[in-house]
């Protein structure tokens with residue numbers, strides 16, 4: 291379940307990411323055509339969108355790895371284009387896979403990398419993580435003394451996460467973090483993300499193609515298509531916004547019934563149904579549009595040219 295604090299709103303002092311009218315052009319190709327959004331402390335944001343929508347480009351601009359063409363961007367109070375070492379130490383980046391240092395052992399590498407963050411400790415934020423604590427957090431305690439080249443794909447991915455957060459970052463970028471995880475590892479990873487957001491107040495921005503994962507993890511989902519934001523809200527808000535129909539299903543007298551409620555709240559229909567003959571009704575279900583339905587509808591709309599880049603319906607901008 292997404293955390294109950296789910297909200298796109300935040301106060302000015304809470305703002306961790308502020309992006310306004312971000313544009314990116316590669317040669318003659320416009321990849322981002324005016325992206326505006328924000329994120330606050332402790333918020334988990336999922337960036338979704340079809341291949342080539344501009345997700346990695348957006349994240350790389352926020353990380354300070356790529357220079358934007360236009361627009362204003364503030365990350366932890368600084369423009370990423372001019373972020374210094376102290377700024378960088380507050381940010382964790384989980385890249386696709388750590389392929390170097392195959393002969394190093396897990397604990398050894400984390401100890402080594404952690405030392406770079408020691409000068410950036412503050413009275414309120416001790417850096418880096420204690421290595422044993424970090425190993426426990428990512429579920430690698432048993433593999434602490436194993437050589438990196440001998441780790442399985444999933445264990446290696448956990449190490450990627452550990453490397454990304456070793457400096458105890460306030461903001462974490464995760465690019466498809468659970469690719470290659472088995473269902474158990476995936477669930478443990480989701481717990482880790484929630485723990486980092488809830489107990490460390492870390493802000494987390496991740497990209498994923500797994501809609502169920504986005505729904506489970508994210509307080510807020512941003513859907514990017516064709517270079518602009520087509521939706522920005524919690525999974526529930528997105529489904530409600532898009533849902534032109536809710537389906538009510540029930541059984542009565544041994545027969546299964548389905549009714550599409552095309553406008554308004556299905557609660558009224560359910561109330562009337564139960565008022566008619568509550569005892570006869572069983573197996574009652576109300577099904578709203580899933581995040582997958584919403585995503586496909588929105589992306590198809592953009593791809594068919596019906597969406598011309600107008601303001602997104604649920605735009606929430608920290609100001």
Ligand SMILES: Nc1ncnc2c1ncn2[C@@H]1O[C@H](COP(=O)(O)OP(=O)(O)OP(=O)(O)O)[C@@H](O)[C@H]1O
Pocket residue numbers: 316321339340341342343344345346347348
């Ligand atoms: N360095 C570059 N030079 C030119 N074009 C680029 C460059 N990097 C990305 N692009 C183009 O910009 C567009 C957006 O790419 P980006 O990698 O940001 O998309 P994405 O949403 O992350 O895609 P995916 O889901 O496939 O990872 C693509 O059309 C891509 O070909």
